[in-house]
Amino acid sequence: MLIVNNFSTLACESRSAFNLILITMAKLYKNNKNFLIIEMTGAEASVLGFGIEITGCLNSIFCGGCNSQIEHKDIYYIAGINEVMCKDCADDYIKTMSHYTDNDSLRYEINHFNIIAQKLSMSEKAAFTTDNKIIIT
Ligand SMILES: [Zn+2]
Numbered sequence: 001m002l003i004v005n006n007f008s009t010l011a012c013e014s015r016s017a018f019n020l021i022l023i024t025m026a027k028l029y030k031n032n033k034n035f036l037i038i039e040m041t042g043a044e045a046s047v048l049g050f051g052i053e054i055t056g057c058l059n060s061i062f063c064g065g066c067n068s069q070i071e072h073k074d075i076y077y078i079a080g081i082n083e084v085m086c087k088d089c090a091d092d093y094i095k096t097m098s099h100y101t102d103n104d105s106l107r108y109e110i111n112h113f114n115i116i117a118q119k120l121s122m123s124e125k126a127a128f129t130t131d132n133k134i135i136i137t
Contacts, residue, residue, distance in 0.1 A: 026120040029076055031094045034134055036079040036113035036126055042071035048119060050075075050084050065089025079113035079126075080105070106134060 024044050029037040042058050045051065051059030051071060061071040064083035076090035077083075080100065085093065100106060110126040117124055124136050 024120045024122070026117075026122055028122070028124050028136065029090065033094055033097075033099055035094055035097070035099065036109050036134065036136075037090060037094075038077040038079070038113070038116055038120065038122070040075050040077060040120065042073070042075060044120060045075045045077070045084055046071065048116065050077075063089050065092065077116055079116065080109040082108075082112050101132070103132060106132065110134060 024040070026038055026040040026044055029039040031037060040048075042061060045061055046053075046057075046059040049059075051061030054060045058071040060069065061075065061084060062068065063070050063086040064078075064081070065085045066089050068086060070084070070086045074087055076085050076087060078085060078090065078093060100109070106128065110128065113126045117126075127135055127137055129135050
C-alpha cells in the first residue's frame with residue numbers, strides 16, 4: 001500500500017499499480033446559499049471519473065457551465081446538479097440559482113455530496129434538519 005501526499009507528483013502510470021490512499025486537498029466550498037459544493041483539484045476530479053481519460057494522467061475535464069477546459073484549475077463539484085464547474089461558473093451558480101426546497105431534490109444533493117466527500121476522505125457529512133434544511137456535520 002502506498003500513501004500519497006501529493007497525487008499530482010505521482011507518475012501517471014504508477015497510479016493503477018498500487019492500492020492508493022489518496023490524501024486529498026478537497027474542501028467544502030462555503031457559500032451564503034448553503035449549496036453543497038466541493039473544491040478539488042483536477043487530479044482528484046480525474047480519480048473520481050469526471051471528464052474523459054485521454055492519456056492516463058489528468059482527464060480532460062470541461063466546465064459544466066462555460067465548457068472551458070478546467071483540469072489544470074481548481075474544480076468545483078456542485079452536488080445539487082452532480083456537475084463540475086470552474087470557479088467563475090460555480091460563483092455564478094451560487095449567485096443566480098435558488099435552492100430547491102422539495103425533499104427529493106435536497107436528498108439528491110445530500111446523497112451526491114456525501115458520496116463524493118467520502119471518496120475524497122473529507123470529514124464533512126451532509127444531512128437534513130427536521131425542518132428540511134441541509135446541515136453539515
Ligand atoms: Zn465555467
